[in-house]
Amino acid sequence: MPSPTIIWFRQDLRLSDQAALAAAAQAGPVIPLYILDDESPRQWAMGGASRWWLHHSLASLDEQLRAKGSRLILRRGRCVDVLAQVAKDSGAQVVHAIRHHEPWWRNAEKAVARQIDLRLHDGGLLLPVEAVRTGGGTPYRIYTPFSRAVMLHMPPAPPQPAPQRIDAPLHWPVSDRLEDWKLLPRDPDWASGFSADWSPGEDGAKRYLDSFLGEVGDYAVARDLPSQEGTSRLSPHLHFGEISPAKVWHRVAQAPGDATVYLKELIWRDYAHNQVWALPTYGSENAQPAFDAMHWRDLREARGDWAAWKQGRTGYPIVDAGMRQLWQTGWMHNRVRMIAASFLIKHLLIDWRHGARWFWDTLVDADYANNSVNWQWVAGSGVDANLFTRIMAPLTQSDKFGAADYIRQWVPELAHLDDRVIHDPDFHGVRPASYPEKRIGHREGRERALTAYRQMKG
Numbered sequence: 001m002p003s004p005t006i007i008w009f010r011q012d013l014r015l016s017d018q019a020a021l022a023a024a025a026q027a028g029p030v031i032p033l034y035i036l037d038d039e040s041p042r043q044w045a046m047g048g049a050s051r052w053w054l055h056h057s058l059a060s061l062d063e064q065l066r067a068k069g070s071r072l073i074l075r076r077g078r079c080v081d082v083l084a085q086v087a088k089d090s091g092a093q094v095v096h097a098i099r100h101h102e103p104w105w106r107n108a109e110k111a112v113a114r115q116i117d118l119r120l121h122d123g124g125l126l127l128p129v130e131a132v133r134t135g136g137g138t139p140y141r142i143y144t145p146f147s148r149a150v151m152l153h154m155p156p157a158p159p160q161p162a163p164q165r166i167d168a169p170l171h172w173p174v175s176d177r178l179e180d181w182k183l184l185p186r187d188p189d190w191a192s193g194f195s196a197d198w199s200p201g202e203d204g205a206k207r208y209l210d211s212f213l214g215e216v217g218d219y220a221v222a223r224d225l226p227s228q229e230g231t232s233r234l235s236p237h238l239h240f241g242e243i244s245p246a247k248v249w250h251r252v253a254q255a256p257g258d259a260t261v262y263l264k265e266l267i268w269r270d271y272a273h274n275q276v277w278a279l280p281t282y283g284s285e286n287a288q289p290a291f292d293a294m295h296w297r298d299l300r301e302a303r304g305d306w307a308a309w310k311q312g313r314t315g316y317p318i319v320d321a322g323m324r325q326l327w328q329t330g331w332m333h334n335r336v337r338m339i340a341a342s343f344l345i346k347h348l349l350i351d352w353r354h355g356a357r358w359f360w361d362t363l364v365d366a367d368y369a370n371n372s373v374n375w376q377w378v379a380g381s382g383v384d385a386n387l388f389t390r391i392m393a394p395l396t397q398s399d400k401f402g403a404a405d406y407i408r409q410w411v412p413e414l415a416h417l418d419d420r421v422i423h424d425p426d427f428h429g430v431r432p433a434s435y436p437e438k439r440i441g442h443r444e445g446r447e448r449a450l451t452a453y454r455q456m457k458g
């Protein structure tokens with residue numbers, strides 16, 4: 001029997017279109033391994049909602065592997081130590097893995113490669129990072145030209161099916177029990193509402209994609225309307241790699257209707273990963289250093305506003321609906337993410353990094369690249385960003401994008417209000433006692449933000 005090969009699963013928890021698994025399966029017996037590494041230094045330890053997702057995704061991956069005569073080995077510890085140990089105990093000489101771009105994965109890959117033959121494969125993005133370059137040979141920093149350049153290389157290579165067979169090794173290494181990892185919240189179980197919305201795993205990803213294919217033609221308009229289910233909801237599946245972006249591209253491009261706007265959103269994901277590759281501190285440092293001089297409010301001084309934002313009690317129904325949707329389901333509509341983030345940064349003048357941390361802990365799709373790049377886009381501090389001075393008016397946005405039903409769903413205190421008044425119950429004098437007053441007026445918040453910005457500019 002040839003010595004086994006290890007497939008090191010991370011954010012690529014699927015069997016199909018999984019180049020690392022395909023390479024391992026072709027070489028002979030395979031040890032599928034997932035390592036929970038809470039020990040290596042990492043500024044962005046996995047958040048609570050992600051852990052909920054991970055639990056279910058690993059259970060699903062194990063089930064799929066078992067259907068092919070294999071199984072998932074679970075181990076805890078520093079990736080480099082665990083891989084070295086499993087390789088030593090099993091006689092494996094080679095580890096296959098999909099390449100990832102977060103700074104901690106890059107560090108881990110370097111450390112592992114010093115100890116063992118690590119073979120990295122592409123497959124997490126539409127194109128490998130920095131595959132497209134400007135005329136001057138430098139990586140793109142601005143989305144629009146990046147997107148145009150990526151388009152020239154599309155479609156991606158056709159997705160590959162799961163390996164027919166995954167041979168088992170002669171002896172299985174010992175595995176932890178998933179339950180012992182305690183990834184699911186208890187006392188209180190704040191994720192009790194998640195299961196109604198989500199089914200983590202490759203089958204769940206396929207179902208979400210299938211059900212979205214009929215909606216592709218409406219996406220360009222519907223994606224901005226929080227009251228409708230107009231988006232694919234594939235973000236957590238894409239983050240955990242339960243479906244490949246290439247597969248999503250091909251299926252969506254073949255669906256009825258013009259898919260261009262959707263495919264450009266997928267390219268935003270590639271763009272964000274390219275930026276984090278170029279600037280690994282994107283989640284913790286302003287990409288435009290001028291923003292280092294910004295005087296954000298001290299979080300202790302602003303603690304009432306900070307708590308109100310997290311709890312969805314700011315007095316702005318659209319913001320509150322979004323923050324409650326996030327807490328109850330682990331996800332928030334993209335248009336509302338922009339409004340809620342902008343409100344925190346500008347109206348409440350709270351550093352974008354605090355908001356990014358909160359999202360990181362509460363989103364099931366928390367993704368270092370997408371989260372950091374989007375927060376800095378809203379803040380105006382990103383490489384490619386909205387101007388800080390372009391301050392979103394939450395009440396106008398709420399009305400313009402028809403968020404009345406969305407507010408009714410997530411802010412039950414306001415469910416009895418009609419479309420005319422629900423976006424701004426304070427202004428119309430219909431605010432029920434159970435719903436809070438606005439933390440700050442729109443004009444006042446706007447002026448304070450602009451003053452802070454002018455001071456920053458010196």
Ligand code: FAD
Pocket residue numbers: 223231232233234235236238239265266267268269272332333334335337338341359363365366367368370371372374375378
């Ligand atoms: P769809 O509209 O169906 O889009 C399809 C896919 O394209 C998404 O699943 C996602 O992978 C990608 N995509 C769409 N919009 C963006 C975008 N603006 N940037 C990068 N990729 C995009 N997305 C995350 O996946 N993880 C995050 O942690 C995250 N944090 C965000 C924080 C803020 C402040 C903002 C404004 C946006 C954030 N986004 C994040 C981007 C976006 O909101 C989500 O990807 C989207 O809402 C997911 O829903 P969907 O799958 O239905 O998207």
